Amino acid sequence: MTSFVLTGGHVVDPKNGIDKKCDVVVENGVIVDIAENISEYSEFKRIDVSGKHIFPGLIDLQVHLREPGREDKETIQTGLQSALCGGITSVVSMPNTHPVTDSQSVVEFQLSRAKQLNLANLYPAGAITKGQKGKEIAEMWEMKNSGIVAITDDGVDVQNEGLLEKAMYYAKTHDLVLMSHCQNEALSGGGVLHEGDISTKLALPGISAQAEDLAVYKNLLLAEKTGCKLHLLHNSTKGSVALIEEFKKRGVNVSAETCPQYITLTDTICDNYNTQGKMYPPIRSQEHQDALIDGLKKNIISVISTDHAPHLWFEKEKPFIESAWGSVGVECSFALCYTRLVKTGELSLSDLLAKMTFQPAEVISIPRGDLSIGSVADIAVFDLEKEWEIKVSEMQTKGGNCVFEGMKVFGKPTHVFVAGDEKLTRILH
Numbered sequence: 001m002t003s004f005v006l007t008g009g010h011v012v013d014p015k016n017g018i019d020k021k022c023d024v025v026v027e028n029g030v031i032v033d034i035a036e037n038i039s040e041y042s043e044f045k046r047i048d049v050s051g052k053h054i055f056p057g058l059i060d061l062q063v064h065l066r067e068p069g070r071e072d073k074e075t076i077q078t079g080l081q082s083a084l085c086g087g088i089t090s091v092v093s094m095p096n097t098h099p100v101t102d103s104q105s106v107v108e109f110q111l112s113r114a115k116q117l118n119l120a121n122l123y124p125a126g127a128i129t130k131g132q133k134g135k136e137i138a139e140m141w142e143m144k145n146s147g148i149v150a151i152t153d154d155g156v157d158v159q160n161e162g163l164l165e166k167a168m169y170y171a172k173t174h175d176l177v178l179m180s181h182c183q184n185e186a187l188s189g190g191g192v193l194h195e196g197d198i199s200t201k202l203a204l205p206g207i208s209a210q211a212e213d214l215a216v217y218k219n220l221l222l223a224e225k226t227g228c229k230l231h232l233l234h235n236s237t238k239g240s241v242a243l244i245e246e247f248k249k250r251g252v253n254v255s256a257e258t259c260p261q262y263i264t265l266t267d268t269i270c271d272n273y274n275t276q277g278k279m280y281p282p283i284r285s286q287e288h289q290d291a292l293i294d295g296l297k298k299n300i301i302s303v304i305s306t307d308h309a310p311h312l313w314f315e316k317e318k319p320f321i322e323s324a325w326g327s328v329g330v331e332c333s334f335a336l337c338y339t340r341l342v343k344t345g346e347l348s349l350s351d352l353l354a355k356m357t358f359q360p361a362e363v364i365s366i367p368r369g370d371l372s373i374g375s376v377a378d379i380a381v382f383d384l385e386k387e388w389e390i391k392v393s394e395m396q397t398k399g400g401n402c403v404f405e406g407m408k409v410f411g412k413p414t415h416v417f418v419a420g421d422e423k424l425t426r427i428l429h
């Protein structure tokens, strides 16, 4: 059943400037009409979503699905189910799998698995360098032909500037966006949390803000020189925001994202050696959070992704220095951002959604993220009144690590459609 009318809901579609009560008609998986009080299409099933909000399906540019290789932490199936439970219908998977997604065969495996599962849309990213070792450029052209939408060595940063420049020229030739995890390893090496009062108090080695800023600067300079389309992953510092603003003014083709952990938490989360707060890049202090939120308001940071990084629970039950990095996030990212940014009046609902729908779609050039007539019906219906407590034990992900555990947030999806096919009911029942 992929033909129906959603009735009584409030549609927010930032790309088309819609923010009002409307009915949405879907026929054979495609949006065919959006208008107030539609009475035609009487033969279609009507789904009453009164009191709810209707959004384009959300898009997450940075998700670690762990398959192939670490299916104990996450699989393409559990990762995509988890995403759908957060209203996310399109996911970009990071290439730090085992083997690394640096060849045609791994890309083709991931895409065929996703097709077989028929859950959310999967868009693989391929590695910049073979094995993500930073030595030799991966098979970019073959991977592009197999369906990657971006290249990135996420998890590590390409430290060799000569190689990065060459990769940018290749990426430009192949019309691929290059996504950088910005971290100067000479400066961050050995660090495990933000360098500041908390790292001093805990006597743990810190990662300075400059370790990110320097790498951001390097990436921006090279993108300016090469003309490569650049996307900066998970920005966490005040300096990054200032640099991105400057280079955008200079006309560089750059987009940037941040993640819920950097705008809802500060490094105080690591106090008492709480390893759930160990993140790469690290969760920073209030002044950095304030700058990131300012960057979101000015759309210098135009994307919010999650960096969903599932690990086994016991990998966090270790001394801080040895414990795993990261947190799961796809099931609560919208709720966290809505609660932190929209409920507080920092951003309008439409401006938040722009960063989770059509703006990320533009980064990877996919025809998703809006509710235009004729577009594929990827739709998320949210109950924004719904208050809930984040509990990793209730999530679809296999990951047992959640830095947001116990936080109370607003907004949960009630229906999530991919090409007009409702997925939540299938996952939850």
Ligand SMILES: [Zn+2]
Pocket (backbone or CB within 6 Å): 154, 155, 156, 181, 233, 234, 280, 281, 307
């Ligand atoms: Zn990263």
